[in-house]
Amino acid sequence: MPLTFLAADHDSAGHAPEEALPHAEQDQWRRPYRPGPWRVAAAAVTLLIAAYMLISAMIIIMAGSPAGAGATLGAAVAAIAFALRLLRMGIWVSTHGLRRVGLLRTRTLRWREITRVSTVQQPVKWLGTPRSVQGQALLIERRRGEPLRTLLTDHNADFLARPEAFNRAADVLEAWAAEHH
Template sequence: MADNWVRPYEPGPGRWLVIAWEAFALAMLTWATIRQFDLMGHGLRVVACLLAAVWVVGAWRILQLGVYVSPEGVLVRGLVRSRAMRWREIAGVRLHRSTHRLGPFEIENGNTVLLERVDGATVNTELWEKGMDFHTRPKVFRAVYQEIRKRHQTAAADPA
């Protein structure tokens, strides 16, 4: 597929908070592991380097997380895996109001963007109006949703 993927929005400042929180959590895990097992010398360096490498990879994936578009299709980059689809594989783009049940209570979780595939399946995107990119920027969330819909409609109208 395309090499010209574009994320139609700037990442929010919440990503840096998540990365900092993960750094703190892994530093605490490193400290606890070293104290628990009385590590010294090479053992200490191995644990510290291993958890630092986990943090670097995780931070890189968090920075790359999101939905990217190109004239050929859409790319959804998650924390663990990525998924590319051509526009012709997508039947529609819609908002989904997600909720969680906690006993008799239903907790509103905000809107997410879903891609409806031609085969009837749906694909969750990383776009969530209360997520780290859009929590304080609801207008940006709506604009991104409209941009993805517009690109899908343009691709569907062009049979080439």
Template sequence: MPLPFLTADRAFEEQADDVVLPFHDRQRWRRPYRPGPYRVGLAALALLLASFVLVAAVIIAATTSVTTAWVWFGLAVLMIVGALRGLRTGVWVSSAGLRHVSFFATRTTPWARVGALRVVQQPVRWMGMPRTVQGQGLVLEARGGRGGAAADGAVVLLSTHGADFLGQPEVFDRAADTVEAWADEYRTVPGR
């Protein structure tokens, strides 16, 4: 069964050096990098735990209270939904704009409102936790307007210490370059 949210298009790895955006269907939202091993591993552990909870719910339903079984079944469904949402987090691009998907919120910024995308050396959050370490982050500075990333000022989209790029600085560089290439292709710069 294909899971499109798990794989970035393989065209990025297979492309020639002179092709920046190898995608044919640029209207479709896509993640320009693969999910990292830490993100996939955490999701796999959550799904494994959810399978045990589902088995427990079936056993409880067969032996004791159906009401208690529904509570455990609901907990398993929440764990599955959380694991799948965790796999979807990251940066997605299309010709319409840039979408930053976090665990609880999704922000879409049209390319016309993207002011600057640049890699900055700064303290970044380690694996999305409150602890910060020195690293690099791809920072989005949106142009004026209401809502989206402009309301928050500069937003760190990707970092070298996130679940997708921890211990893989070359993968971070490639992903940041790809997002910047999409921005260069589609955003409108005032005065151009």
């Protein structure tokens, strides 16, 4: 069963993204890179905690406390939703535009709203913390409106210690932008 939210570095025919834009002819949203090990590990730990919470809810309901079981079940469902949203976070592209999926918010930009996609050297946040280090960032320049937050960095949860994956993802995103201008 293909897991579309975990986009591969290759399309279904086995072509690398540099050879062709994956699914450019289809109108589906696709992430041009795989989620990083930090993001997957955080989601796995959250799902493990949710499993323990579900077992706890079962024990609590057998003990005869439906209110406590309901609260525990609700917390487990919230943990599962958090883990799934954590895995969906990132940059998605389609023929329609570019979509940034965050933890609580999703923002979509049409390709006609974007003037340039480029990789620059600048101070970036390390794993989203306030600590800044020198690194690479993928920037989006818009035709009008407020500046867009940095979309991808080589020190975020998807690309930390994986510079080749960041370069590949940045190249694919730049190719999508060039193709649709």
